[in-house]
Amino acid sequence: MEPVTHFLTGACIGRAGLNRKTAYATLVAVLAAEAADLDIFWGFAGPVEELKHHRGITHTFIAAPVVAGVVVGAVWLLHRLRKARRGGDALQMPAPWRWGWLYLTALIATLSHLFLDWTNNYGLRPFFPFNPRWYAGSFVFIAEPVLWLLLVLALVMPWLLGLADREIGARRKPFRGRGWAVFALIGMVVLWCWRWGEHAQGLAMIRNTQVASEPVIRAALEPYPVNPYRWHAILETKDFYQTAEVSTWNPGSPDAVVTDPQRDVIYKPVDTPAVEAAKRTLLGRVYLDWGAWAMVRDLGPEPMPGMDSPNLPPNRHWTTIEFSDLRFRYSVLATRGETGRAPLSGWVYIVDGREDAGEAMDGREQR
Numbered sequence: 001m002e003p004v005t006h007f008l009t010g011a012c013i014g015r016a017g018l019n020r021k022t023a024y025a026t027l028v029a030v031l032a033a034e035a036a037d038l039d040i041f042w043g044f045a046g047p048v049e050e051l052k053h054h055r056g057i058t059h060t061f062i063a064a065p066v067v068a069g070v071v072v073g074a075v076w077l078l079h080r081l082r083k084a085r086r087g088g089d090a091l092q093m094p095a096p097w098r099w100g101w102l103y104l105t106a107l108i109a110t111l112s113h114l115f116l117d118w119t120n121n122y123g124l125r126p127f128f129p130f131n132p133r134w135y136a137g138s139f140v141f142i143a144e145p146v147l148w149l150l151l152v153l154a155l156v157m158p159w160l161l162g163l164a165d166r167e168i169g170a171r172r173k174p175f176r177g178r179g180w181a182v183f184a185l186i187g188m189v190v191l192w193c194w195r196w197g198e199h200a201q202g203l204a205m206i207r208n209t210q211v212a213s214e215p216v217i218r219a220a221l222e223p224y225p226v227n228p229y230r231w232h233a234i235l236e237t238k239d240f241y242q243t244a245e246v247s248t249w250n251p252g253s254p255d256a257v258v259t260d261p262q263r264d265v266i267y268k269p270v271d272t273p274a275v276e277a278a279k280r281t282l283l284g285r286v287y288l289d290w291g292a293w294a295m296v297r298d299l300g301p302e303p304m305p306g307m308d309s310p311n312l313p314p315n316r317h318w319t320t321i322e323f324s325d326l327r328f329r330y331s332v333l334a335t336r337g338e339t340g341r342a343p344l345s346g347w348v349y350i351v352d353g354r355e356d357a358g359e360a361m362d363g364r365e366q367r
Contacts, residue, residue: 001116002143006034008151009116009188010109015155015181018108022101024075032071032109036063036117047361048346052286055124059114062130068106075102119192121222121327123292134290139199140192141225141332147188154184195228201248202231209257211235212242220293221246224332232330233257234293241266241295241326266326269297273353278321283346283359283366293326304347306363318357321348 010033014026036058043050057063079097117124123136140147158177202221214237222232229249235242243266244259269275275298278284288294299320303309310318323346333343349357359366 001120001140001147003034003037005116005144005147005151006037006113008148008155009033009112009185012151012154012181012184013109013112014105015177016185017178017182018101018105020178022098022105023096024079024102025105028071028075028102028106029109031074032068032106033113035067035071035110036113046366047364048283048286048359048366051290051344051346051361052282055117055122057128059117059124059126060128061111061114061126062128064110064114065107068103068110071106071110072099072103119195123290132289134292136292137196137199138221138327139195139223141223144191144225146191146226150184150187150191154180191228195223198228198248199223199231201251202233202246205246205248205251205257206233206235206244211244211257211259212237212240214238214240216242220327222327222330232332234326236293240268241293243326243330266295269295271296272298272319274298274319274350275321277350277354277356278323278348281348281356281359283323283348283361284321287323287325287346291323291325295324295326297322297324304349304358304360305341307347307349307358307360307365310349310351310357312351316352318349318351319353321350323347 007030010030011026013033014029018029019025039053039056039058040050042053058067114124114126118126118135119137119140120142121136121138122142123134125132125134127133154177157180199221203219206219206221207216211233212235217236217238219233219235222234224230224232229247231246231248233244233246235244242259243264244257247253247256247258250256275296279288279296284296288296299322301309301318302320304320304322312318324342325344328344329342344362346359346361348359351357
């Protein structure tokens with residue numbers, strides 16, 4: 001999920017009662033809920049390195065206890081700095097400092113990050129390095145406004161009720177908002193279960209419907225935001241990929257599975273020597289490891305976004321190899337620029353069918 005959902009989830013975890021057990025519980029939960037995404041700093045090494053390491057070791061069960069410990073250590077340093085600024089005087093805290101409860105809070109929040117990321121279709125490798133397989137639930141969109149509304153409501157309502165209490169002179173209640181936070185977290189789980197069921201229903205529908213003109217090898221269903229009944233289907237056959245729009249609202253309706261054979265059929269590209277060479281590059285290896293529905297195409301001498309074309313002698317030739325993933329090629333994910341490139345696409349220049357002459361992703365060159 002995107003950072004907003006992680007931060008809000010962490011805040012609700014802290015306020016669901018853990019803040020009554022130890023000081024700094026909500027702060028630790030908020031930081032730990034997003035800490036795993038510090039791997040985005042690999043982006044300074046280039047877009048391919050970022051793809052290689054994003055949702056890598058920091059998004060695993062083996063690293064979760066370490067991430068939680070680092071967050072608790074950082075908050076402990078903050079606590080020491082606060083005490084030092086007060087000249088060693090005791091800090092007035094709403095709850096006592098308890099290491100065990102604080103670490104448990106951080107660990108729960110860290111694990112929430114993994115579970116949230118698993119629900120969308122980008123996926124993660126929670127058992128890495130013992131098992132390098134990517135897992136993706138694919139039933140919640142990467143940015144879900146329903147979750148934002150639920151989590152923000154849980155955090156704002158106690159504040160509004162507190163304002164009302166102060167207006168009438170009521171005594172201020174400590175640790176306000178526990179019930180709202182628990183409500184939001186339960187609501188998140190209910191939404192997951194609802195979408196999980198609709199996702200399973202949609203898969204059953206496309207498997208029981210003659211969508212493609214050839215036998216289907218495998219199928220996937222990708223989520224839309226807000227509407228739990230709307231899905232984007234991808235089916236693979238021997239010769240082509242078939243996409244369709246699926247509505248699980250009324251499975252028996254003639255419009256439950258809608259497809260346009262002229263528009264929604266994507267024929268599998270031909271493997272050329274340049275394509276095979278591109279698959280052996282850094283970008284090719286990383287992309288094919290991650291891309292569950294990766295498609296590799298030889299575009300010919302077409303300049304790639306974000307990188308100049310090779311400057312070669314007249315007797316040498318270059319071609320552009322495009323890497324894209326069908327999971328991200330549907331309407332809700334806006335294509336980029338006039339070329340209509342899908343998000344998370346990559347390109348490799350191959351010279352004379354064998355030499356790597358440059359790599360780029362999403363308009364950024366890998367240097």
